[in-house]
Each structure stands twice: as structure tokens, then as C-alpha cells.
Amino acid sequence: MSSSMWQTLRQWLGARQAAPLPPLPPPQRHELQQRLAQLQPFAQPGAQPLATQALVVFDLETTGLDRQRDSVLSIGAVRIQACGAQPGIALGHSFARVLKVPVPISPLGQLFHGLTQDDLSQGQDPRLALLELLEWGQDALWLAWHAWFDQAMLHRAAQQWLGKHAPSSRTGKMLLPLPGVCDLAQLLPALLGPCPTALQADMPNKTPVISGDHDLDAWLQALGLAHSARHDAVADAMATAELALIALAHAQAQGLQTWGQLASLASQRERERQQPGF
Template sequence: MSLVKAKLANLLARRRFGGRGLHPHALANLEALEGLDPALPIDACRFVVLDLETTGLDPEKDRVVSVGAVRLVEGRVRLGESFRELVNPGRDIPAVAVKVHGITPDKIAGARHGAQVFEDFLGFLGRDILVAHYANFDLHFINRVMLGRYGFSLQNLVLDTVLMCQAVVLASDPYGINRHQKACRLEALAKRFGIAAPERHTALGDALITAMIFQRMLARLEAVGGTRLKDLMRVAQVK
């Protein structure tokens, strides 16, 4: 979706939901696209890089168990501005998922439920541009909460580092063979850019790895003349 269409959809959402006594963070989210101009220099944009750990890979059946995010401003990761919280999924955590992220039922027994955690995350996110690896997966979980709690989906511009990888890192694949698809996995990109991954499969650890990968790919985009938000949207925007 182009930014023009997104802003039009946002205008309709504001007219429909703006007067419903929403939580302040949700109300503020309706203003997320205000002031966002495709001609902005990328260095003038603010980003929040997100990762979720879940009970599994089925977006319909599974639930979130951990949220992690870091902020990136003027091309730099602000380690002092991060979001990290365990989430009570309201269901069991399969053993196969525990083996991946190490989050056991006892660790989330006293944690808050997703709707409460995501409400606070909205406050952390503000109007910043959201960035994630395989962003549609994370966005599905966020929007399930947003739609159920507020009636509208997340209004922020969303970028996907996988799409960006395909556009600025990999060789052209004009026939759609996708033979390089595995090269866009988080581990492969971290290795390509020499990024250590000591906290792999923790939400905050993966968010930090994604943020550093995003930094490297922004540099590649800039090297070929992509210095404006519109250039970044062209290669990474979630449609």
C-alpha cells in the first residue's frame, strides 16, 4: 500500500474510532502517519525494531510469549531505549517451542497477557516506523490484539528486513526461482555482516540483531543513492 493510500485509510480510521474513548496509546496510534513524508531523509526517520517469541509458527493458533524491541535514531541503535517483557499466552507452551526460546511455563506464570503488554508497546512505539524480520508474521499477532481491543489495525508504517535483503543484498532473481531465499534468514545475514548473536531466540536479542542488520542494509541502500524514505519504502515496505 502506498503512503498516500495508507494515509487515506488512516483518515477513515480516525474518523471512525477517534471519538470512542480509546486508551491514550491507541488514540495516539491513530496519529502515527502524521508528518511522515516520503521525501524525508532516512537519517531523519525514527525506527523501532521488533521481535516476538511465540508458542509456535501458526499465526492463527499460537500466541506471543515475549516481546522485544529497540529504537534506532539517526542510524544508531539506542540501547537505553528498549522494550522487553514476557507475555502470558493463556495456553500451554509446546516443548518444541521451549527448546527454541527457552521460555518455560513457570517463567510466564506471573506475566501479563498480550493485550496489556501490547498496549504498553504502543506507547513505546509511538509514531516511529516499525521494522521486523518476516514482518507479516509479527504484524499478524499485533493486529489480532489491535482489532480485538480497539477495532483497527496498527497504523504505523511497517518495513520488512527480509524484503530489504532481497532488494539490496541478494543478486537479481528475475525468474522468481528464489534460490537465494535462505540467505535472508536472520542467522545468514548476521554471519554475512559479521554480527555476533549471543542472545539468539530471545525477543530482545533478535530485535537487536535485526536492528544491526538493518543498519548494514541502510548503508548499502545509501551507497546506491537511496537516501530518502521513499527509497526505503520501495525496497522494504510491507504492502
């Protein structure tokens, strides 16, 4: 998505902060604290094999695009796991939660993400939903499209709703393990090059137009992946996961074997892209 589009969406959606939640009853609070204490640090890209490492691909729907003020409304995630010799999407094992957050939804925001105030009122307590997500993805590396945004929103929501229940160090530092998130919007162009838009069927001899390398819809179109339910968290996560499988196949074809190698390549290509005159 272009910077101008991000700015436009910020203006449309507006920042919406959630009000505090009511305290949990003591038994639920104690259980939450126990489960938080059992969370282990999340893995970072390293020697994990591309072919067998479990992945969580997730997407968030939010009240807007202000990482400091807006709130997470829903979470969608799917898993990629070893399936024979190649990784595949674990169908039937998706994660979908609408959060019961006390936050107003603007009419324009509702048009964008489709969630209503009634949807939120019937959602799950965000403390439990976020804990379940972290538990669900403990063994995996995490991926997202525009990970800088989803990671920031996920971490902020977890700190907001779970922070006071998490264990603390002797110095008072909160001990809440949170995943680092790999950005598929960087991995994909690092492996496949610039994103060409799909050729129209009636113009097969035309030169492809170069689209934004970090535009999810452009990549879906260019690679022939149709998704009509965009801006639904699970649907967006599924679309991103399908692109991730293509990226993994290209990475292995190029001789890469580990997630550390892939992350290093993506960082190198991103630095090159940002150099003047590139």
C-alpha cells in the first residue's frame, strides 16, 4: 500500500482508543497469570529449515492505522506446516477471534473492516484471545504482510491487555514473551524481484506494468491468486499464507535452506532498494 493511501486511510478511519476493561474475577485472573508465566521466548529466524519450520501467518483488523492510539478489533491466523516434502497450509487449523473491546467504531471504519458494534459486543475478552493466540503460535516463526504494522499493534495490544498480569523481573520489568514478525512484503520481492501486475487476458503481448512491491493486492493479482474477502482478518491471513508458500518454493529453488539465510537476503535487498538511485 502506498504512503498516500496509508495517509488517506488514517484520515478516513481516525484513531479510536479502547476504554479500560472491567477486572477479571480472581479465579480467572489467577489462571491467566499462570498461563502467561508458562509462555516461552519466541524463536527468531536462524537455522530453522525452510521446508519444515512451522509458521504462523496472521493479520489484524484495527480501528485505524495509528500504531500508538488505535485498537485491534479482530485477529485472523493460519498455520503453515510440513506436509510431505514441502510445507503446506494446515487447513482446518485457523485462528479467528473478534475482540470484545470497549471502543467506538466509526461508520467509515465499518465500511473498511466490516465489523459492527454488535460484533464486538459478542466477541471474546481480548485478554483471553491474545493469550490463546500466543499459546497457539509458541512453536512457530511468525509472518505478516507489512509486519511493521501488525507486530506493533499486536505487541501494544498484548502489553495493554496482558501486561499487568504478566510476571515481572526483580527490577520490575514486564516478562511477556512476544513474537518478532517476518515481513513477507520484504521477503517476496527479495526472491521474485519487482511485482508485475497481471496481464489482461485481451492484452497478452503488452509489457507488464511494474506495481508497488509491497502491495498485497498487486501480488495476488500478479500471481493469479483471487481473494474476494479481503479485509477480513482470516481471509487476509490465508492470502498472505498462499504468497508465503510461493516465496518458500522460490527460496528453496535459489538454494536457500534456512530462515536465517532468507531473512539475511531480504534485509540485504531492502538496504539495496533504499539506496539513492536504486
